[in-house]
Amino acid sequence: MSKRLCKMNHRDIRAGLGQIHQLVAQPKFVCSSCARSANDKSSLCKPCLIPEQARKPIVDMVSLAPKSQVSVEKNVTKKALKQVKKRDKKLKKMLKAQRKLLKKHRKLEAKLAKVDKRLNRYAPQLDQANLAMH
Numbered sequence: 745m746s747k748r749l750c751k752m753n754h755r756d757i758r759a760g761l762g763q764i765h766q767l768v769a770q771p772k773f774v775c776s777s778c779a780r781s782a783n784d785k786s787s788l789c790k791p792c793l794i795p796e797q798a799r800k801p802i803v804d805m806v807s808l809a810p811k812s813q814v815s816v817e818k819n820v821t822k823k824a825l826k827q828v829k830k831r832d833k834k835l836k837k838m839l840k841a842q843r844k845l846l847k848k849h850r851k852l853e854a855k856l857a858k859v860d861k862r863l864n865r866y867a868p869q870l871d872q873a874n875l876a877m878h
């Protein structure tokens with residue numbers, strides 16, 4: 745690339761983006777006049793070598809734990825929250841079903857009492873057998 749990064753306008757940048765990626769992905773130089781960086785000093789107007797010690801920590805900071813840890817924690821809490829919500833929903837559903845069944849049960853009990861009464865009237869001995877079965 746003949747033109748310096750420092751002198752590029754947005755049209756140059758768009759046209760040479762592929763080359764720019766390669767120039768700035770692992771920069772060795774920083775421009776002391778405009779703070780752009782590149783791995784080729786001819787791409788900067790006032791290139792300054794970036795010391796190796798300064799280069800490494802930056803890469804480490806980006807690639808290593810803190811960021812990914814935070815995102816994992818976020819994911820975990822999100823997941824937990826989702827699970828709690830899901831459980832809540834299930835619980836509510838179960839409670840509703842329980843109430844419905846209880847209602848049905850009461851109705852059936854009333855019906856059973858009626859039938860029992862009728863049985864008692866028509867066949868007391870049958871009712872006794874029925875009781876023994878329970």
Ligand SMILES: [Zn+2]
Nearest residue numbers: 750775778789
């Ligand atoms: Zn510059």
